[in-house]
Amino acid sequence: MTDPEFRSGFICLVGRPNTGKSTLTNALVGDKVAITSNRPQTTRHAIRGIVTRPDAQLVLVDTPGLHRPRTLLGKRLNDLVLDTLSEVDVICLCIPADEPIGPGDRWIIEQIKPLSRRTKVVGIVTKLDKVGPAKIAEQLMALADVLGPEADVIPVSAKSGKQLDVLADLLVSLCEPGPAFYPDGELTDEPEQVLMAEFIREAALEGVRDELPHSLAVTIEEVIDREGSDPPMVDVHAVLYVERDSQKGIIIGHRGARLKEVGTAARAQIEKLLGCRVYLDLHVKVAKDWQRDPKQLGRLGF
Structure with missing residues (x-):
């Protein structure tokens, strides 16, 4: 029998690329379930992070950044986000405190406005640690103005943890009474192989040129227990x-030095995930223009 006071719901974090959605997801969950990078479009699929409290369970869906697509991959990522938005209880629009609300943000707001008639919308000003109080207040007022009077607006810092508990309480209050969807202690429903591939991609994105993030995909070919x-x-x-x-x-x-660094960083994350020692074998292959090729996109999981 469900506790009538217990609340649960699906919460989608949406925004332009690189607005802090994945960092906020990890901070609310209390562990790493989504990879982060200062490169746009790091997230490639909808990742569920699970927050379980005595009074509620929030299922956070971190999505790729919505953007005007220039490739078939970009279009498919946008379609994924819009499909996800149609199925959640609360939509959280993330806007960084240190950047003015621009055309990209307004384009996203136009995408979610038709959904706001039946789905609650929360505006989140992220990255509070980067600006002072006056700028935060200015951004909160600007966000409230574009979202309208029905939407709640709240500032948070995933980095320092400031206001995270206030945000979690707000999200719980917006959910309906209902059962937990996942067992207590579960932090994500991502398959281990997906997380492993993501950890490798995150390590490979560190310190590389701007052109590379969009062009990089990772697949796990085999996972074998060593007898x-x-x-x-x-x-x-x-x-x-x-x-x-x-x-x-x-x-x-040079002489494989960069790939070795990627392997070392990714292996540490994978060992933490699996709870055992890992031998990580990495190979790099060229799949020409895969972002625009439907067959190659399918083979790479898009």
Whole structure:
């Protein structure tokens, strides 16, 4: 029998690329379920982070950044976001405190306005740690003005944790009474292989040129338990796909130094995920113009 006081709901975080959605998801969940990067369009699919409290369960859906698409991949990512928005209980629009509300933000607001008749909308001003109180107040008023009087508006800092508890309480209050969707203690419903591929892509995105993030995809080819290993060990074989030979050189680096750094960083995350030692085998391949090729997009999971 469901506790009549217990509330639950699906919350979608939406916004332009690089507005802090993934960092906020991780902060609310209290662990890493979404990869983060200062590169736009880091998130490639809808990731569910689960927040369970004694009085409620929030299922946070972190989505790719909505943008005017220039490739078939971009269009498919936008379609994914819009499909997700139609199925959630609350939509949270993330706007960074240190950037003015611009045409990209207004375009997203136009996309979510038709949904606001039946779905609650919350405006979140993110990255409070980057500006002073006057700028935060100015951004809150600007966001309230574009979203309208029905929407709640709140400032938060995922980095410092400021206002996270206030945001969580607000989201719980907007959910209807209902049961928990996931067992207590579960933080995400992402398959392990998806998370492993994401950790590798995150490591590869660190410190690279602007052109690369959009062109990089990662697949996990095999995950094999190593027989007779004590303590237990897992062999993970993965492929990093880029669109051009020049990008392959960027990933591999001089005498393989860059790829080795990627492997070291990703392996630490994967070992934490799996709870055992990991041998990570990485290869880099060129899949020419895969972002625009329907067959290659399908093969890479899009």
